[in-house]
Every structure is written in C-alpha cells, then in structure tokens.
C-alpha cells in the first residue's frame with residue numbers, strides 16, 4: 001500500500017511519474033538500457049537535458065536573458081556558490097527568516113562581508129520581516145532571501161523592492177508551486193528533493209549579466225558560468241535525477257502547469273489551516289499572512305500528545321509528520337505531489353484524534 005508521505009524531503013513524488021519511469025526502467029525509448037545507464041556524452045542524454053531545461057523554462061516561466069543549470073551538491077552548495085559567484089564588492093546582505101536562511105548567511109561569512117539586514121529569529125521565525133531599500137547596502141553584491149522557510153512554515157508574500165541590488169532567492173521548498181515572476185530576481189536556486197523530484201540535482205537560474213562577477217578563486221564545481229558554458233556537463237551530472245525531474249516537468253505540463261497546481265496547492269493549504277484554526281486543540285504560530293502553503297507546522301497542547309499523534313497517525317497511512325528537531329511538534333509538507341485525498345485523510349485523522357484526546 002502507498003502511504004501519504006508528509007516528509008519535508010526527500011519527499012512524495014507523483015504516482016503517475018513513478019509508474020511511467022518504472023515502465024521504461026529496463027529499456028528507455030528503445031535504447032535497450034535504462035536512462036541511468038546512458039552516457040552523459042550521448043545524444044540521448046543531451047535530449048533529456050535539453051527537454052528538462054526547456055520544460056522548466058516554459059513552466060516557471062524563465063525569461064530568455066536567464067541561464068538554467070543542473071548541478072550537484074544540494075542547495076547547501078549554493079550557500080557557498082552565491083558569495084563566490086557574486087563577489088565584485090565582497091558584500092552580501094542576508095534576511096534571516098529561518099534555519100536555511102541562517103545557514104546560508106553563516107557559510108557566506110567565509111567568503112564575503114556578509115551582513116544580516118533583518119531577522120525574525122527572536123520570534124522563532126514566526127513571521128517574515130518587511131525589507132526596505134534603506135536596509136540594503138547600496139554597494140552590496142546581492143540580497144539573499146529564502147522564499148519558503150521549510151522548517152518554520154513561513155513564506156515571502158512580497159518581493160523586496162530594493163532597486164538595483166540583485167535578489168538571490170532559495171526556492172528549494174516552493175519552486176513551481178505558485179506563479180512566480182522570475183524577472184524580479186537575479187539568481188534562483190532549488191534542490192530537487194522537495195518539489196521537483198529525487199535528491200541529487202539542484203537547479204540554478206542566473207540572470208546572464210551576473211555571470212561575470214565571480215571571485216578568481218571560485219572552484220569550478222561551484223562556478224555557475226562554467227556549468228552554463230558546458231551545458232551542465234562540465235563533469236558527470238546526476239543524469240538519472242535530471243531525467244526524473246524531466247518526467248515531473250512533463251507531468252506538471254500535462255496536468256495544467258503552474259496555474260493549475262497553484263489553485264490546487266492553495267485549496268490544499270486552506271483545508272489544513274482551516275482545520276487548525278477551527279479547533280482550540282491544534283495551533284500554528286505563524287502570522288497568518290506569512291503562512292507557507294507547502295510546509296504546515298502545527299502543535300497539540302503538549303509534547304506528549306504530539307508524540308502520540310505522530311505514532312497513531314502512522315497506521316492510517318499518514319507518515320513522516322514529525323516536525324524538525326529545531327521546531328518540534330508536527331509538520332505536514334504538502335508539496336505539488338501530495339494529492340487532495342492526502343489532506344482530507346490527514347484532516348479526518350486530526351478531528352478524530354482531537355475528539356479522543358481533548
């Protein structure tokens with residue numbers, strides 16, 4: 001039996017995609033071998049890379065003056081790549097809105113003069129600070145933000161208006177979940193294992209005029225321009241993860257693209273937040289207008305009941321609901337691939353659990 005997997009990542013994949021990949025696993029497109037056995041220097045792989053890139057470009061959409069690369073090392077490698085690639089003035093400004101945003105800031109301190117220009121840490125990251133132009137150093141190479149804070153369940157509901165300083169945005173846990181204006185940003189990156197597909201591939205989208213600002217000591221594997229020039233085959237790329245991502249992009253396009261999934265994602269999040277808000281038993285501590293529609297943390301009245309909830313949910317096929325160790329409680333990650341039926345099953349269980357334990 002397939003369960004409803006609420007994991008933050010590696011996360012649920014669309015069942016249709018898994019079945020399609022399974023059907024081609026031994027013999028990909030008549031090649032007599034699996035997609036994971038194909039040489040990255042072959043025409044067959046070039047077709048996979050090109051289709052993954054063009055589908056992503058079409059779905060987001062990504063304007064022509066931006067490059068798309070597929071790299072390894074997860075979103076965490078981009079924490080160092082950002083200050084090494086945008087290094088003209090050796091100044092990077094950071095908004096500290098959660099665990100990953102802070103990790104990016106701490107890593108950057110090794111390579112640049114990193115400055116925290118705003119933080120909601122003192123309020124356990126329960127809101128998104130308002131960022132204004134006056135807070136940004138005019139000669140900063142960039143402002144780094146994290147669009148969706150995976151652990152604390154907040155998201156930016158606005159684009160900071162900061163003039164000419166480019167915004168770098170970590171989209172790891174929300175890429176392709178809602179309509180998004182790429183042209184307002186300088187650089188976007190996202191690891192694969194949240195809202196795209198399997199772990200192993202990280203997508204980086206760079207405005208082309210930002211490709212010549214790297215430090216001379218930037219290692220080749222972190223150097224965006226190197227991967228752009230070599231069409232993401234500077235070394236052996238994570239070919240199977242990129243192939244899986246391509247299948248997910250195809251599926252998203254066939255089912256109506258970002259517009260359709262946005263409607264579904266907002267509806268799914270509303271069902272879950274309504275259940276929390278309409279009860280005096282469950283609570284979510286995030287300021288309402290900053291709530292994430294991808295990651296929903298919630299708490300029962302006690303730690304003991306939280307543990308009981310997680311344990312009793314499992315036999316109902318509702319798994320991986322434990323919150324991150326820094327946040328506690330529960331967290332339901334409800335990415336694109338989580339069906340509405342999964343939300344309904346969770347809400348039904350929450351009501352039953354409340355009745356039995358209030």
Ligand SMILES: *Cc1c(COP(=O)(O)O)cnc(C)c1O
Nearest residue numbers: 074075076100150170172173191
């Ligand atoms: C998961 C996550 C990361 C870390 O990704 P890795 O691929 O494990 O390096 C970074 N940022 C955000 C917002 C995330 O959700």
